[in-house]
Amino acid sequence: MQIHRVRGRDLRDALSRAGRQFGDNALLLSHETLPDGDVLVAVADPVRTAVARGELASARGAARPSGFADVERALERSGTSRALIDATLAHVERSGARGPYALDAAAEFLGARVLVAPGPRPASRSALERGQPAVLAFVGPTGVGKTTTLAKIASRMARVGRRVSLVCMDTQRPGASEQLSAFAQLMQAPFAVAPDAAALAQVLARSSDRDCVFVDTTGRSPRDARALEQLAQSLGADTERLSTYLVLSAASTRAALDEARRSFAPTRPQAWIVTKLDETRAPAPVLEAAAEAKVGVAFLCDGPDVSAHLERAHAERFADLFLRGRLA
Ligand SMILES: Nc1nc2c(ncn2[C@@H]2O[C@H](COP(=O)(O)OP(=O)(O)OP(=O)(O)O)[C@@H](O)[C@H]2O)c(=O)[nH]1
Ligand SMILES: [Mg+2]
Missing domain, CATH: 1.10.8 (Helicase, Ruva Protein; domain 3)
Incomplete structure (x- = not known):
């Protein structure tokens, strides 16, 4: 048996590196924490062991x-x-x-290859003193997971003590506002419906006690995109207050991703969020599209569970997705 030793920052990192090098069948034999805090794992690699024994024909004569x-x-x-x-x-x-x-x-x-976007920030102290919370808007095609991802991020921020509120602009899909208001109830956050830019401005004016206002939009209506454009204009020089996230499913084709990128460009997304990584083993197209768009990816989602399945984007996660097709 061939035994390999792989070092990582922690056990997860070491296992992820071992998985990349020796595949998912690599057998974990032992692990130890080194004096500097790194973790060293010993794995046996069944395939390479077979190659070493000359059992795999394909290993012969490799050019x-x-x-x-x-x-x-x-x-x-x-x-x-x-x-x-x-x-x-x-x-x-x-x-x-x-x-x-x-x-x-x-x-x-x-x-x-892919940029990492900074995570959402609550408004600056001076903005909060002026009663102006940060606004986080989620746009993207129908059914990609905008509402679910918004709830994941909002509940994570609420858990660390941020005062959040949720606003639904989706008045088209039956049940859309009920879906978001249920999430708001779970995190005991204020909830409002704002069907257009004027209503959204009113909700924001009433949100001076909040750190972050999360705005959910409908994937169907160009009207929402226009409302966000108007909001961006009305914030004027205060553009830092509004962060727009373009949510895209990793299970989409490259053509659909390019189309979404074009149609949501007017909302000027600061970053992308990639969802449904659990539904594909071929997530490279969405990462390549982000790299070409030179836009950062902020989060990666690999499941529908609001209390889990949300990871901050990171270069090593991108590498895992390219080389293993999934998050480690
Ligand atoms: N497998 C998987 N399902 C997800 C993920 N994120 C969301 N979903 C599911 O995808 C479906 C659509 O999610 P929503 O959050 O309603 O999507 P949306 O983009 O808000 O949809 P519309 O508002 O109708 O445009 C739901 O069943 C979610 O539970 C994910 O990362 N993986
Ligand atoms: Mg939705």
Whole structure:
């Protein structure tokens, strides 16, 4: 049996690196915490053990440096474009990494392709003194998880003591306001319905005791997008108060993602949130679309549970998605 040792910042990080190098079948043999706090795991790699014994025909006569085929296969599985696969392999080649280290070099390269957007901030102290809470608006195509993700982020902020309130602009879909008001009740936050820009302005004027106001929109109506544009204009120089998140499903095709990016451009999203990572093993297109748009990703969601399934975006998570198709 071949035993490999992999070091990480903590157990999760070490296991994630081991998974990237040796696949999900790698067998955890032991783990120990090192004096500097890092964690060292020992794993057995069944596939490489078989290769070492000469049991796998495909291992013979490989023309490319070892490890390159693993990187290529992993990227093909996650739906990565040929251009990015080639760029990644070229980087690995240049780095001199071979064998299992090729995956590490690829991970480092891929993790840096996508920008990480800062997380939502409550309004500054001076804005709060003026009674002006931060406004966080969620836009995106129908059914991608806007309302669910808004509830996840709002409840996380409420749990750390932020005074939040929820506003529903979706007056079209039956049950939309009930869905959001149920979330508001759960987190004991004020709730309001604002069907247009004027109503939204009134709600904001009444929200001077809040740190953050979360605004849910409908994926169907261009009217919501216009209302957000008007809100952005009315905030004028105070643009920092409004953060608009474009929510996109990882299960969407690249064409649908490009279309969404175009149609929600007028709302000037500060960052993207990627949902439904649990519904696909090919999440590369949404990450590549974000990289091309040069927009940061703020959160990653891999399930519908409001009290879980929300992760801050991070380069290592991007690398996991490219190379394993899912969050570690
Ligand atoms: N599997 C999975 N389901 C999710 C995720 N996020 C949301 N959902 C589910 O997707 C469905 C739609 O979620 P909503 O939050 O209502 O989506 P929306 O974008 O607000 O939908 P509209 O307001 O109708 O445009 C619900 O059943 C959610 O539970 C996710 O990350 N993974
Ligand atoms: Mg909704």
